[in-house]
Amino acid sequence: QVHLVESGGGLVKPGGSLRLSCAASGFTFSDYYMTWIRQAPGKGLEWVSYIVGSGTIIYYADSVKGRFTISRDNAKNSLYLQMNSLRAEDTAVYYCARNRGPPGPLTYFEYWGQGTLVTVSS
Amino acid sequence: SYVLSQPPSVSVAPGKTATITCGGNNLGSKGVHWYQQKPGQAPVLVIYYHSDRPSGIPERFSGSTSGNTATLTISRVEAGDEADYYCQVWDSSSEVVFGGGTKLTV
Numbered sequence: 001q002v003h004l005v006e007s008g009g010g011l012v013k014p015g016g017s018l019r020l021s022c023a024a025s026g027f028t029f030s031d032y033y034m035t036w037i038r039q040a041p042g043k044g045l046e047w048v049s050y051i052v053g054s055g056t057i058i059y060y061a062d063s064v065k066g067r068f069t070i071s072r073d074n075a076k077n078s079l080y081l082q083m084n085s086l087r088a089e090d091t092a093v094y095y096c097a098r099n100r101g102p103p104g105p106l107t108y109f110e111y112w113g114q115g116t117l118v119t120v121s122s
Numbered sequence: 123s124y125v126l127s128q129p130p131s132v133s134v135a136p137g138k139t140a141t142i143t144c145g146g147n148n149l150g151s152k153g154v155h156w157y158q159q160k161p162g163q164a165p166v167l168v169i170y171y172h173s174d175r176p177s178g179i180p181e182r183f184s185g186s187t188s189g190n191t192a193t194l195t196i197s198r199v200e201a202g203d204e205a206d207y208y209c210q211v212w213d214s215s216s217e218v219v220f221g222g223g224t225k226l227t228v
Contacts, residue, residue: 035218045157045165045208047218059217062123095164105153106171107212112164 002026002111004096009116016086016120022079022096022113030054030074033099035109036081038092038118046092049081050099059103064090086120093117124213126221133227134199142224144192144209152211154192156185159223160205168207169194196226204228 008020022034035050049060049070058070069082079096094116097109127145134140144154154172157165167176169185172192182197196203209221 037218044223045159045210045220047220050218061217100170103217104212107218108153108155108167108170108210109157109165110167110170110176112166114164 002098004098004111004113006094006096006113006116009094009118011119011121012086013122014087014120017082017084018086018118020081020083020094020116024077024079027098029077033102034072034079035097035099036070037095037097037109039095040092052102083118088120091118091120124211124216124219126209126211126219128209128221128224130222131225131227136199136201136228138199140196140199140203140226142194142207142226144221145190146211147190149190149192149211150187152213154185154187155210156194157208157210158205159208165208199228201228
């Protein structure tokens, strides 16, 4: 069955960097858009970024554009999120999720990982 | 940017019907999807494309959309349904948008 496991979270100082990983299994990874979604403590869900199966099409939320970089390695069935210039407001649980389809009315998330916590604090 | 509005909280007695709304411009023309999130857990998809249920989701969960309002209905509510519920759409100007979430208290 589909399994997504995030890793790489932790405590980082403002202005610092962190790289998150998501290991995928149970499906043909390269066939799917993959997404990062975050949730600040006690807050709602916020979409961060998604990437097409080939890695050639990428979208970012305005809140992270220019600071975060999404990427994937289909040979390793892995999704990544490089986070630079981190701010206190980036503190959140970061989830990777598998898209149902390409951007459009059928863009929803059938499968989610358990999340990894990123804390930005001095 | 596109905005989805949800009531912060809804309360319902066990065995009754819970109704959670999601408001947004011209929702009927978009695909509306709903997630359930229990404390400390990842969200779970409970309704996709307005009214379809993923396998494993009880028939007690249903969805509908008309005009600017989408509705998640939970019939015969159980204690285990207590959770946060989020609506979500895709919009060409904002990509993926989530509602602010509704805390369902049973």
